[in-house]
Amino acid sequence: MTDHDMDTADDLVFDPDQDPEEKREVRQNYRSLARKIEEHQGNPNDYTTAELLSQVHEADKLFNKVKGPQEATLDSHLLLMASNMGAQKARAMKSGSGAFDIDDFVSKLLRFMSGQKNLEDDLPEDSDGEDIPDQPALDWDRIGRKAMAKSRRIPAMGFMLGPLSIEQRKRAQVKRSKLEKNKEDERKPQELKEEDISRSQNETTKNVATLKAILDELGPVNIFTFVVNPNDFAQSVENIFYLSFLIRDGTVAFETQDGEPIIYSCEQPKDEDYEGGLQKRQMVLEFDMATWKRAIEVFNITEATIPQRPPAQTRLGDKWYG
Numbered sequence: 497m498t499d500h501d502m503d504t505a506d507d508l509v510f511d512p513d514q515d516p517e518e519k520r521e522v523r524q525n526y527r528s529l530a531r532k533i534e535e536h537q538g539n540p541n542d543y544t545t546a547e548l549l550s551q552v553h554e555a556d557k558l559f560n561k562v563k564g565p566q567e568a569t570l571d572s573h574l575l576l577m578a579s580n581m582g583a584q585k586a587r588a589m590k591s592g593s594g595a596f597d598i599d600d601f602v603s604k605l606l607r608f609m610s611g612q613k614n615l616e617d618d619l620p621e622d623s624d625g626e627d628i629p630d631q632p633a634l635d636w637d638r639i640g641r642k643a644m645a646k647s648r649r650i651p652a653m654g655f656m657l658g659p660l661s662i663e664q665r666k667r668a669q670v671k672r673s674k675l676e677k678n679k680e681d682e683r684k685p686q687e688l689k690e691e692d693i694s695r696s697q698n699e700t701t702k703n704v705a706t707l708k709a710i711l712d713e714l715g716p717v718n719i720f721t722f723v724v725n726p727n728d729f730a731q732s733v734e735n736i737f738y739l740s741f742l743i744r745d746g747t748v749a750f751e752t753q754d755g756e757p758i759i760y761s762c763e764q765p766k767d768e769d770y771e772g773g774l775q776k777r778q779m780v781l782e783f784d785m786a787t788w789k790r791a792i793e794v795f796n797i798t799e800a801t802i803p804q805r806p807p808a809q810t811r812l813g814d815k816w817y818g
Contacts, residue, residue, distance in 0.1 A: 511563035
């Protein structure tokens with residue numbers, strides 16, 4: 497960094513105590529430069545590149561006097577306007593009078609290949625332009641030799657659709673064999689009527705009443721000793737299911753005495769009991785095969801308290817299903 501650059505960097509430090517008159521002058525000069533650019537934004541061709549460059553140089557001189565953020569904002573705004581103006585002039589140069597004229601190029605190309613200076617020179621003076629004489633054939637070799645002098649590359653041949661030797665792959669058709677059904681294996685579904693189904697009596701109500709009668713005779717008893725059937729896991733689950741109705745209705749009580757779960761028969765609560773503060777409680781009892789075996793071992797259950805029930809059967813047509 498040179499001494500001049502260091503002096504300039506020191507001058508650009510923010511100075512809140514800058515002379516107000518100097519700040520006002522800097523702002524006026526920035527606004528004046530911006531106003532000149534704004535006047536020519538509608539027609540950038542009237543504003544020369546030299547004039548735009550001069551505006552930028554003046555802004556660079558003003559920037560050395562910038563000591564506050566407001567003046568710096570005016571400088572950036574002016575630079576943005578100058579950049580936009582330069583971009584507009586660059587786009588205008590592409591579409592101006594110096595642009596490539598296709599019609600003029602084709603006309604000159606025809607005259608060059610036909611060996612004529614002007615296609616209209618051979619027309620009579622009184623001709624209306626419709627009776628044009630036959631034109632000589634175009635000499636493409638002539639324009640080719642002209643182009644060869646500018647380019648020494650070997651012409652390469654290519655195709656938009658790729659190489660000519662394209663082998664089209666044929667999709668192999670797979671014939672699917674139809675599934676042939678053996679008519680001898682076909683069976684007509686059995687038609688069931690209402691009288692074919694023998695309806696049994698309500699087993700749930702009957703079994704619930706049986707459990708209540710047995711419990712009335714036994715009195716307080718361990719719940720596992722009462723419901724577990726050591727010979728049948730499924731009926732043990734059914735016994736718990738039937739017992740749940742008795743506990744829900746309040747005809748059987750469940751409580752823990754010295755850590756042992758006990759059930760016993762009781763009177764069904766009335767509405768007055770619930771109004772007096774009695775509350776219903778729910779409990780989820782997990783009972784799986786492992787719990788069933790563990791209960792048999794811990795409580796030494798060798799016989800079922802609830803008698804073994806025969807498996808339920810349902811007759812469908814001429815057959816019975818258990």
